[in-house]
Amino acid sequence: MAISLQFIACEKHDMMDNDVIVGQMAPQVYWEPASSTVKAGENVPFNVQYYTTSTEDIDHLEVWYNIVEDETKAVSSPWMSTFTYSVTSNKSLEKRISQKISEYAHHPNSWNDSVRAFMFKSTFPTSNTLASVTWTKPATFDNEKMIKYFGNSYMTQFKDSLFKLMKPKDFQKMYLGLNLLDNFKAYIDSVKNENTGGWDYVFPKDSQGNRTTPKVLVDIYSTIPFSDIIFNKTTNVYDVDYSRSYRINANMKAFDKKGVAGLGIVKEISLN
Amino acid sequence: MKIFNYLLTIFTALFLYSCVDNDPVIEELPNPDIAFNYSVIDAEYQIDYYVGANIEFVSTSVAAGECTWDFGDGTLATGETVTHKYKKAGTYTVKLTIADAGYQSKPILISDIKPIVSPNKTGLIEVISTSVGFNVELPNPEKLTEEYHWIFPEGTLDAAGKPIATFDGKDPGNVTFSNVGSQVVTLQVKLGGRQLEDGVIKVPVAYNLAVPTLYYAVKGGNIMALKLANNPPSGMKINPFDMGTKSGQHPLNILFNDTSLYVLDCGRQFTYVDDKDGNLGDGRIIVMSKDGAKVETMMTNTGAAFNDPYYGYIEGGQLYFSDRNTGLSTIGLKERNKTLNRTDYPYYVQNATLGYYGQGLSYGAMNACFGKINGVWYWCKTYNGNGIFRFTDADILKIAITGNGVLPTSGIALESMTPKSFVWDAKNSLVYFTLYDTGYEGLYRCTLAQLNEIGSNKEKLVPYRLKLANGKTVTPVTETGKGEGSTGEFIAICQLALDENDGCVYFGLRSGDAAVKSGLMRYNPASGFIEYVIEGVDVYGVAVNKTKSKLF
Numbered sequence: 001m002a003i004s005l006q007f008i009a010c011e012k013h014d015m016m017d018n019d020v021i022v023g024q025m026a027p028q029v030y031w032e033p034a035s036s037t038v039k040a041g042e043n044v045p046f047n048v049q050y051y052t053t054s055t056e057d058i059d060h061l062e063v064w065y066n067i068v069e070d071e072t073k074a075v076s077s078p079w080m081s082t083f084t085y086s087v088t089s090n091k092s093l094e095k096r097i098s099q100k101i102s103e104y105a106h107h108p109n110s111w112n113d114s115v116r117a118f119m120f121k122s123t124f125p126t127s128n129t130l131a132s133v134t135w136t137k138p139a140t141f142d143n144e145k146m147i148k149y150f151g152n153s154y155m156t157q158f159k160d161s162l163f164k165l166m167k168p169k170d171f172q173k174m175y176l177g178l179n180l181l182d183n184f185k186a187y188i189d190s191v192k193n194e195n196t197g198g199w200d201y202v203f204p205k206d207s208q209g210n211r212t213t214p215k216v217l218v219d220i221y222s223t224i225p226f227s228d229i230i231f232n233k234t235t236n237v238y239d240v241d242y243s244r245s246y247r248i249n250a251n252m253k254a255f256d257k258k259g260v261a262g263l264g265i266v267k268e269i270s271l272n
Numbered sequence: 273m274k275i276f277n278y279l280l281t282i283f284t285a286l287f288l289y290s291c292v293d294n295d296p297v298i299e300e301l302p303n304p305d306i307a308f309n310y311s312v313i314d315a316e317y318q319i320d321y322y323v324g325a326n327i328e329f330v331s332t333s334v335a336a337g338e339c340t341w342d343f344g345d346g347t348l349a350t351g352e353t354v355t356h357k358y359k360k361a362g363t364y365t366v367k368l369t370i371a372d373a374g375y376q377s378k379p380i381l382i383s384d385i386k387p388i389v390s391p392n393k394t395g396l397i398e399v400i401s402t403s404v405g406f407n408v409e410l411p412n413p414e415k416l417t418e419e420y421h422w423i424f425p426e427g428t429l430d431a432a433g434k435p436i437a438t439f440d441g442k443d444p445g446n447v448t449f450s451n452v453g454s455q456v457v458t459l460q461v462k463l464g465g466r467q468l469e470d471g472v473i474k475v476p477v478a479y480n481l482a483v484p485t486l487y488y489a490v491k492g493g494n495i496m497a498l499k500l501a502n503n504p505p506s507g508m509k510i511n512p513f514d515m516g517t518k519s520g521q522h523p524l525n526i527l528f529n530d531t532s533l534y535v536l537d538c539g540r541q542f543t544y545v546d547d548k549d550g551n552l553g554d555g556r557i558i559v560m561s562k563d564g565a566k567v568e569t570m571m572t573n574t575g576a577a578f579n580d581p582y583y584g585y586i587e588g589g590q591l592y593f594s595d596r597n598t599g600l601s602t603i604g605l606k607e608r609n610k611t612l613n614r615t616d617y618p619y620y621v622q623n624a625t626l627g628y629y630g631q632g633l634s635y636g637a638m639n640a641c642f643g644k645i646n647g648v649w650y651w652c653k654t655y656n657g658n659g660i661f662r663f664t665d666a667d668i669l670k671i672a673i674t675g676n677g678v679l680p681t682s683g684i685a686l687e688s689m690t691p692k693s694f695v696w697d698a699k700n701s702l703v704y705f706t707l708y709d710t711g712y713e714g715l716y717r718c719t720l721a722q723l724n725e726i727g728s729n730k731e732k733l734v735p736y737r738l739k740l741a742n743g744k745t746v747t748p749v750t751e752t753g754k755g756e757g758s759t760g761e762f763i764a765i766c767q768l769a770l771d772e773n774d775g776c777v778y779f780g781l782r783s784g785d786a787a788v789k790s791g792l793m794r795y796n797p798a799s800g801f802i803e804y805v806i807e808g809v810d811v812y813g814v815a816v817n818k819t820k821s822k823l824f
Contacts (some may be wrong), residue, residue, distance in 0.1 A: 032609070036558070037517050037567035069363075072492070095363055095381035098702055101319060127320045129383035136493075144467075197628065233647070235808060245518075266387060270567075272494075272516035 025054035025193035026262035027254035029061070030117075032265050040246070040271040048252055048264070049117040056256035058106045063124040065250035065269075066098035073150060074241040075158060078232040079174035082167045087158060098249070101125065106254075124250070130271045132245035139239040141227040149242040155226035162229065163221055168201045171217055177229055180220055187214050246271045276785075303374030305335040310366070310380060313355065317411055322385050324413065328355050329366065330396070335373035336579040342367040342379075344572070358382040385411050387420075387461045387471035396823055398478045399508065403446040406473070408459065416464030418442070423458040427451040427509065432681050449477045452499055453511025465764035476513055482820035484771055485562070486778055487533050488792055489519035489526055491810035495535065495560060497824065498792075498805070500771055500816070512806065515605065519812065520556070520701075522756075524766040525641065526813035529586045529605065533560045533815060534570065536593060538580040547577045555580025557593065559608070562817060563824040571603055573612040583642040594639040596727075597656070598622055621649075621668045626661065630675025632684055633657035638760045641693040641767060645703065645720070648682050654758025659687040659728075660694070660705075687728035690760075695768035697775055704777045704795065706748075706765040707733070713747040714738065715765065715795060741801045746793065749784035756782075769814040774798065780811025 344364030427450035520537030599622035662682030749755030
């Protein structure tokens, strides 16, 4: 019973099969890119050492890499006085699968006796399209950029979510700060908080006796542009941050004449 | 028996009802026997994956059967090898389905065409005097109409010496820059009437005199550099250079030595964590060349989070680095791509290898900045034994103790306080240090004799507390939830850097005082006040390259 269970387990999780190709003697590769950060569009210099213990001659080498995107977004409204409202997100996603980027011929005369390996220096390319993008606390608001980086519905969702959380003091700070009202007294009451001994600020009761957000304030809110909601009057910038950058996970493969490949260690390189 | 039947019926009904809700959702998982790859097969721009590129998709599946491709943009194709062109930029999910076998899906990023801008001049671009133009490369295989719009930074002058803010056309001619630092030039292009992604170039504009360089690590941003130009010509702004290297998660200390900047990043988790399996470490030390062109990894930590590199000091070809709360280790400055382990990098000194242990220092005493003054180690501790614990190499015990050791004669400075950082001004024989003790937060300056005189008496600190011109002191955030960290581990003013040329001391402040803005600051002995260098930026470590240069 135990043996059969073990066999079943091996069938699903055969670690040997996942990690090595049994019975193939592959070339050995050691490589080192010169820098772990490069400007997008520039070539990455590297040096490589390789050899084989098999009878098969080495044929050529290849650099492969995938592309991972790191994206961060943060938007906040500085008008809130009773709480901090900030929406942030961080994502790291593979955007392109690992694929062959460049190929290098094997030169038998590149043998170096001191390291007992073939060795050479070369470069591999990166794409200009992968330059990092940042849009941080701009002094002027760009609606097109906002939609491009955050999506079509983001601004509406942000405004709606914020509205649901706003207290009378928040409306007061925002409306007076944006010069939307001259006087807020008609829309705010204070009531004694028996627990703290202090005063709480609430909306006046409506005709039904409920303390809901007055319709005037609701109507005004719908007219406020999103850009005003995130405008920081103290610093004169818009509280929006967007950044997108890419990194590659690169590897060197050395192929022998039979097409058996030996892999180096994956190197992560950030593009800027 | 009837009761038994009723109960059986009820239980059966309940059982069946519960089964309705708990029916497993059958998820169709990708089949590992199905695989594919893709590549651009055009003669040009093969690694760019532009909109309109011919992309070949090849099934490399073990599974046999008819291949159906879903390119994620609403189009399908069949066959083992197919080609496809995307019409819009974006990320798509490509799905290969093989009849009766299953599917596999992979992402593909399609990039929009964008202009590539570069300066037409190599070598130093010096403020005011260097005239520079721009090369533009725009992939345009379909020969569409091109419309160019340039945006220049403040202080840009055209060939006639007149201010130029924008220019319409492909070639704006040569320009000069009136301000130092990364000058951002933006090129907006419409191709066939469609607005492309902006082409952006950060032109590194050098100062016209050789001066030292300050480096600083911005929270969530990049390592920046600033020319320390005192009294630049009227109207000339000294802006920072974006070095293009990420600061990392928590770069509490950065150290400049020779031609390189060493960035000690203690990783995502710098506060307390119950790291049971000892594998939450992600800190590292990177080495950036002074011009940012080359970045190498010196060491990474994949073990316990508390072993991440927090603070550092360089002397004699060695970088000494501390962990969170146990000790200091060393690594040779030329080492690269090493993994931290205690066999290769044993502790040079630990809490428990000093005579202070059990007599001031306790288990897990929290580390802060450290270094040497006149051959004596100064080791700041902010929790479980507070103060600056001083010792010489001869005081370090070979075996860890549990107490009752011989106390080092150098003694403890600022005992029971929270010294976070310090720097020694050897030329003027002054020590600068920071505290975040409530009511005594700030930056201080005194002689070593005065430091000894302060002892553990906070009232004696008062004469040495430095202020802004408006009389305010600097108070870092120590309110849990507002800054970073909690008791003993607040970021506070986590590093001080001295410009030996003029004695200015630089630091980053995350202000906890609403009346004082956060930013990059300095104490200027010439004015006698703390001054803003750059307002509104959140800074971790700071370092000065004292070798004077126009650029780096």
